[in-house]
Amino acid sequence: MTTEYAVRATGVGKTFPTKAGDVVALTEVELTVSAGEFVSLIGPSGCGKSTLLRLIADLDGATTGELEIFGKPAAKARVDQDYGIAFQQAGLLPWRTVGGNIALPLELHGMAKPDRAKRVADLAELVGLSDFIDRFPDQLSGGMQQRVAIARSLAEQPRLLLMDEPFGALDEMTREYLQGELTRIAKETGAAVVFVTHSIPEAVFLSDRVVVMSPRPGRITDIIETPLGDARDEALRESPEYFERVTAVREALHGTPVERANER
Numbered sequence: 001m002t003t004e005y006a007v008r009a010t011g012v013g014k015t016f017p018t019k020a021g022d023v024v025a026l027t028e029v030e031l032t033v034s035a036g037e038f039v040s041l042i043g044p045s046g047c048g049k050s051t052l053l054r055l056i057a058d059l060d061g062a063t064t065g066e067l068e069i070f071g072k073p074a075a076k077a078r079v080d081q082d083y084g085i086a087f088q089q090a091g092l093l094p095w096r097t098v099g100g101n102i103a104l105p106l107e108l109h110g111m112a113k114p115d116r117a118k119r120v121a122d123l124a125e126l127v128g129l130s131d132f133i134d135r136f137p138d139q140l141s142g143g144m145q146q147r148v149a150i151a152r153s154l155a156e157q158p159r160l161l162l163m164d165e166p167f168g169a170l171d172e173m174t175r176e177y178l179q180g181e182l183t184r185i186a187k188e189t190g191a192a193v194v195f196v197t198h199s200i201p202e203a204v205f206l207s208d209r210v211v212v213m214s215p216r217p218g219r220i221t222d223i224i225e226t227p228l229g230d231a232r233d234e235a236l237r238e239s240p241e242y243f244e245r246v247t248a249v250r251e252a253l254h255g256t257p258v259e260r261a262n263e264r
Protein backbone atom coordinates (compact mmCIF):
# COMPACT_ATOMS: atom_id res chain seq x y z
CA MET A 1 0.00 0.00 0.00
CA THR A 2 1.39 3.43 -0.85
CA THR A 3 1.11 6.17 1.74
CA GLU A 4 -1.04 9.06 0.66
CA TYR A 5 0.64 12.34 1.41
CA ALA A 6 -1.41 15.43 2.14
CA VAL A 7 1.75 17.50 1.70
CA ARG A 8 5.09 16.59 0.19
CA ALA A 9 7.86 19.22 0.05
CA THR A 10 11.08 18.29 -1.72
CA GLY A 11 14.09 20.62 -1.65
CA VAL A 12 11.84 23.65 -1.15
CA GLY A 13 13.50 27.04 -0.88
CA LYS A 14 12.18 30.58 -0.92
CA THR A 15 14.20 33.74 -1.49
CA PHE A 16 12.68 37.22 -1.37
CA PRO A 17 14.57 39.81 -3.40
CA THR A 18 14.57 43.12 -1.49
CA LYS A 19 16.27 46.48 -2.02
CA ALA A 20 18.74 45.56 0.71
CA GLY A 21 19.55 42.24 -0.99
CA ASP A 22 18.12 38.74 -1.09
CA VAL A 23 16.36 37.37 2.00
CA VAL A 24 16.64 33.59 2.10
CA ALA A 25 13.47 32.75 4.02
CA LEU A 26 13.60 28.97 3.49
CA THR A 27 16.16 26.52 2.27
CA GLU A 28 16.17 22.78 1.52
CA VAL A 29 12.88 21.99 3.19
CA GLU A 30 12.03 18.27 3.07
CA LEU A 31 8.70 17.47 4.66
CA THR A 32 5.85 15.02 4.25
CA VAL A 33 2.50 15.18 6.01
CA SER A 34 0.39 12.04 5.73
CA ALA A 35 -3.34 12.10 5.12
CA GLY A 36 -5.08 12.66 8.47
CA GLU A 37 -1.85 13.59 10.25
CA PHE A 38 -1.52 16.63 12.56
CA VAL A 39 1.82 18.40 12.14
CA SER A 40 2.90 21.63 13.86
CA LEU A 41 5.62 24.01 12.68
CA ILE A 42 7.48 25.73 15.51
CA GLY A 43 10.52 28.00 15.60
CA PRO A 44 11.70 31.51 16.45
CA SER A 45 10.22 34.55 14.80
CA GLY A 46 11.37 34.91 11.20
CA CYS A 47 12.30 31.24 10.67
CA GLY A 48 9.89 30.93 7.76
CA LYS A 49 6.89 29.13 9.28
CA SER A 50 4.32 31.41 7.65
CA THR A 51 6.27 31.40 4.41
CA LEU A 52 6.16 27.60 4.28
CA LEU A 53 2.42 27.62 4.97
CA ARG A 54 1.88 30.22 2.25
CA LEU A 55 3.82 28.09 -0.24
CA ILE A 56 1.69 25.04 0.63
CA ALA A 57 -1.44 27.18 0.14
CA ASP A 58 -0.08 28.49 -3.18
CA LEU A 59 -0.39 32.06 -1.92
CA ASP A 60 3.22 32.43 -3.02
CA GLY A 61 5.55 30.37 -5.22
CA ALA A 62 8.67 28.44 -4.16
CA THR A 63 12.02 29.62 -5.57
CA THR A 64 13.41 26.08 -5.67
CA GLY A 65 12.09 22.58 -5.16
CA GLU A 66 8.67 21.01 -5.46
CA LEU A 67 5.46 21.05 -3.45
CA GLU A 68 2.70 18.52 -3.89
CA ILE A 69 -0.67 18.54 -2.20
CA PHE A 70 -2.37 15.14 -2.41
CA GLY A 71 -0.02 14.37 -5.29
CA LYS A 72 -0.94 17.53 -7.22
CA PRO A 73 1.01 20.75 -7.80
CA ALA A 74 0.04 23.37 -5.18
CA ALA A 75 -1.68 25.55 -7.80
CA LYS A 76 -3.97 22.68 -8.87
CA ALA A 77 -4.80 21.84 -5.24
CA ARG A 78 -5.82 25.47 -4.69
CA VAL A 79 -8.16 25.41 -7.67
CA ASP A 80 -9.60 22.08 -6.48
CA GLN A 81 -10.09 23.55 -2.96
CA ASP A 82 -8.23 20.67 -1.38
CA TYR A 83 -7.52 22.69 1.74
CA GLY A 84 -9.10 25.20 4.11
CA ILE A 85 -7.20 28.07 5.72
CA ALA A 86 -7.52 29.77 9.13
CA PHE A 87 -5.22 32.56 10.29
CA GLN A 88 -4.58 34.44 13.55
CA GLN A 89 -7.19 37.05 12.76
CA ALA A 90 -10.55 35.37 12.24
CA GLY A 91 -11.16 37.66 9.25
CA LEU A 92 -14.95 37.52 9.42
CA LEU A 93 -17.17 39.86 7.42
CA PRO A 94 -18.76 42.14 10.06
CA TRP A 95 -21.96 42.69 8.08
CA ARG A 96 -22.66 38.95 7.81
CA THR A 97 -24.04 36.74 10.56
CA VAL A 98 -22.23 33.66 11.85
CA GLY A 99 -24.25 31.55 9.41
CA GLY A 100 -23.55 34.01 6.59
CA ASN A 101 -19.82 33.91 7.22
CA ILE A 102 -19.71 30.11 7.34
CA ALA A 103 -21.79 29.96 4.14
CA LEU A 104 -19.52 32.31 2.19
CA PRO A 105 -17.27 29.72 0.48
CA LEU A 106 -20.32 27.57 -0.30
CA GLU A 107 -22.09 30.55 -1.93
CA LEU A 108 -19.00 31.47 -3.92
CA HIS A 109 -18.89 27.97 -5.32
CA GLY A 110 -22.56 27.84 -6.15
CA MET A 111 -23.99 25.35 -3.64
CA ALA A 112 -27.81 25.36 -3.79
CA LYS A 113 -29.53 27.23 -0.94
CA PRO A 114 -31.22 24.27 0.83
CA ASP A 115 -27.99 22.22 0.78
CA ARG A 116 -26.12 25.25 2.03
CA ALA A 117 -28.45 25.79 4.98
CA LYS A 118 -28.05 22.15 6.04
CA ARG A 119 -24.26 22.27 5.71
CA VAL A 120 -24.03 25.56 7.66
CA ALA A 121 -26.17 24.07 10.45
CA ASP A 122 -23.90 20.99 10.61
CA LEU A 123 -20.74 23.11 10.69
CA ALA A 124 -22.13 25.42 13.39
CA GLU A 125 -22.90 22.33 15.47
CA LEU A 126 -19.41 20.91 14.89
CA VAL A 127 -17.84 24.04 16.39
CA GLY A 128 -20.49 24.42 19.11
CA LEU A 129 -22.16 27.57 17.77
CA SER A 130 -25.65 26.33 16.83
CA ASP A 131 -27.29 28.88 19.15
CA PHE A 132 -25.32 31.79 17.65
CA ILE A 133 -25.97 31.30 13.97
CA ASP A 134 -27.88 34.60 13.62
CA ARG A 135 -25.44 36.70 15.65
CA PHE A 136 -23.00 39.15 14.10
CA PRO A 137 -19.22 38.88 14.69
CA ASP A 138 -19.08 41.93 16.99
CA GLN A 139 -21.53 40.16 19.30
CA LEU A 140 -19.12 37.26 19.79
CA SER A 141 -16.01 36.73 21.93
CA GLY A 142 -12.62 36.31 20.22
CA GLY A 143 -12.73 32.56 20.81
CA MET A 144 -16.19 32.28 19.25
CA GLN A 145 -15.06 34.33 16.24
CA GLN A 146 -12.14 31.96 15.79
CA ARG A 147 -14.54 29.00 15.92
CA VAL A 148 -16.57 30.63 13.12
CA ALA A 149 -13.35 30.96 11.09
CA ILE A 150 -12.59 27.26 11.67
CA ALA A 151 -16.13 26.28 10.60
CA ARG A 152 -15.74 28.40 7.47
CA SER A 153 -12.37 26.75 6.66
CA LEU A 154 -14.08 23.36 6.95
CA ALA A 155 -17.08 24.34 4.79
CA GLU A 156 -15.97 22.47 1.71
CA GLN A 157 -14.86 19.39 3.62
CA PRO A 158 -11.16 19.86 2.88
CA ARG A 159 -8.80 16.95 3.48
CA LEU A 160 -6.20 19.46 4.65
CA LEU A 161 -6.37 22.43 7.02
CA LEU A 162 -3.66 25.11 7.03
CA MET A 163 -3.63 27.14 10.25
CA ASP A 164 -1.30 30.04 11.08
CA GLU A 165 -1.43 30.77 14.81
CA PRO A 166 -5.23 30.61 14.87
CA PHE A 167 -5.30 30.83 18.69
CA GLY A 168 -2.44 33.34 19.04
CA ALA A 169 -4.62 36.27 20.06
CA LEU A 170 -6.74 34.38 22.62
CA ASP A 171 -6.49 34.11 26.40
CA GLU A 172 -4.94 30.91 27.81
CA MET A 173 -8.22 29.32 28.96
CA THR A 174 -9.96 29.83 25.63
CA ARG A 175 -6.86 28.69 23.83
CA GLU A 176 -6.70 25.40 25.73
CA TYR A 177 -10.40 24.83 25.18
CA LEU A 178 -10.09 25.39 21.44
CA GLN A 179 -7.05 23.13 21.25
CA GLY A 180 -9.21 20.31 22.60
CA GLU A 181 -11.99 21.20 20.16
CA LEU A 182 -9.59 21.27 17.23
CA THR A 183 -8.20 17.79 17.95
CA ARG A 184 -11.79 16.50 18.12
CA ILE A 185 -12.75 18.25 14.86
CA ALA A 186 -9.62 17.03 13.05
CA LYS A 187 -10.42 13.47 14.14
CA GLU A 188 -14.11 13.72 13.19
CA THR A 189 -13.37 15.15 9.74
CA GLY A 190 -10.22 13.06 9.12
CA ALA A 191 -8.46 16.18 7.82
CA ALA A 192 -4.68 16.53 7.94
CA VAL A 193 -3.56 19.73 9.66
CA VAL A 194 -0.44 21.88 9.26
CA PHE A 195 -0.43 24.23 12.24
CA VAL A 196 1.96 27.15 12.84
CA THR A 197 2.53 28.11 16.48
CA HIS A 198 5.01 29.77 18.85
CA SER A 199 3.83 27.67 21.77
CA ILE A 200 5.67 24.45 22.66
CA PRO A 201 2.85 23.06 24.87
CA GLU A 202 0.30 23.84 22.16
CA ALA A 203 2.37 22.08 19.50
CA VAL A 204 2.83 18.99 21.68
CA PHE A 205 -0.81 18.82 22.77
CA LEU A 206 -2.15 18.99 19.23
CA SER A 207 0.32 17.14 17.07
CA ASP A 208 1.42 13.74 15.86
CA ARG A 209 4.75 15.33 14.93
CA VAL A 210 6.35 18.68 15.72
CA VAL A 211 8.60 20.21 13.06
CA VAL A 212 11.31 22.40 14.60
CA MET A 213 12.72 25.19 12.43
CA SER A 214 15.65 27.58 12.78
CA PRO A 215 16.11 31.04 11.27
CA ARG A 216 18.62 32.50 8.79
CA PRO A 217 18.14 30.74 6.51
CA GLY A 218 14.92 29.05 7.60
CA ARG A 219 15.21 25.29 7.59
CA ILE A 220 13.94 22.23 9.40
CA THR A 221 16.39 21.21 12.14
CA ASP A 222 14.41 18.46 13.86
CA ILE A 223 11.17 16.52 13.66
CA ILE A 224 9.92 15.32 17.04
CA GLU A 225 7.36 12.50 17.22
CA THR A 226 4.58 13.14 19.74
CA PRO A 227 2.75 9.80 19.92
CA LEU A 228 0.47 10.68 22.83
CA GLY A 229 -2.54 8.68 21.65
CA ASP A 230 -6.00 9.78 20.59
CA ALA A 231 -7.21 11.09 23.95
CA ARG A 232 -6.04 14.71 23.77
CA ASP A 233 -7.80 15.87 26.92
CA GLU A 234 -7.08 17.83 30.08
CA ALA A 235 -5.57 14.77 31.83
CA LEU A 236 -2.95 14.56 29.09
CA ARG A 237 -1.65 18.04 30.00
CA GLU A 238 -0.63 16.73 33.43
CA SER A 239 0.87 13.41 32.31
CA PRO A 240 4.60 12.56 32.46
CA GLU A 241 4.58 11.58 28.75
CA TYR A 242 3.34 15.05 27.82
CA PHE A 243 6.00 16.82 29.94
CA GLU A 244 8.65 14.57 28.49
CA ARG A 245 7.65 15.54 24.92
CA VAL A 246 7.44 19.25 25.83
CA THR A 247 11.01 18.98 27.13
CA ALA A 248 12.14 17.17 23.98
CA VAL A 249 10.72 19.93 21.75
CA ARG A 250 12.17 22.64 23.99
CA GLU A 251 15.63 21.06 23.81
CA ALA A 252 15.39 20.71 20.04
CA LEU A 253 14.42 24.39 19.77
CA HIS A 254 17.19 25.65 22.00
CA GLY A 255 19.78 23.14 20.87
CA THR A 256 20.87 22.52 24.48
CA PRO A 257 19.43 20.17 27.11
CA VAL A 258 17.38 22.54 29.27
CA GLU A 259 18.37 21.05 32.65
CA ARG A 260 22.05 21.34 31.97
CA ALA A 261 21.69 24.86 30.63
CA ASN A 262 19.96 25.88 33.87
CA GLU A 263 22.66 24.31 36.02
CA ARG A 264 25.40 26.42 34.56
Ligand SMILES: Nc1ncnc2c1ncn2[C@@H]1O[C@H](COP(=O)(O)OP(=O)(O)OP(=O)(O)O)[C@@H](O)[C@H]1O
Pocket residue numbers: 016017018023024025043044045046047048049050051052218
Ligand atom coordinates in the same frame (compact mmCIF):
# COMPACT_ATOMS: atom_id res chain seq x y z
N1 LIG B 1 7.31 39.45 1.15
C1 LIG B 1 8.49 39.41 1.76
N2 LIG B 1 9.53 40.17 1.33
C2 LIG B 1 10.73 40.12 1.95
N3 LIG B 1 11.00 39.34 3.01
C3 LIG B 1 10.02 38.57 3.49
C4 LIG B 1 8.71 38.56 2.90
N4 LIG B 1 7.93 37.69 3.59
C5 LIG B 1 8.71 37.18 4.57
N5 LIG B 1 9.96 37.71 4.52
C6 LIG B 1 11.10 37.37 5.39
O1 LIG B 1 11.25 35.96 5.41
C7 LIG B 1 11.58 35.50 6.70
C8 LIG B 1 10.54 34.48 7.16
O2 LIG B 1 9.31 35.15 7.44
P1 LIG B 1 8.02 34.39 8.01
O3 LIG B 1 6.93 35.36 8.18
O4 LIG B 1 7.76 33.19 7.18
O5 LIG B 1 8.56 33.90 9.44
P2 LIG B 1 7.75 33.26 10.65
O6 LIG B 1 8.58 32.13 11.15
O7 LIG B 1 6.36 32.95 10.26
O8 LIG B 1 7.79 34.46 11.69
P3 LIG B 1 6.76 34.84 12.88
O9 LIG B 1 6.88 33.72 13.85
O10 LIG B 1 7.31 36.11 13.41
O11 LIG B 1 5.41 34.97 12.29
C9 LIG B 1 11.69 36.72 7.59
O12 LIG B 1 13.04 37.10 7.65
C10 LIG B 1 10.87 37.77 6.84
O13 LIG B 1 11.34 39.05 7.11
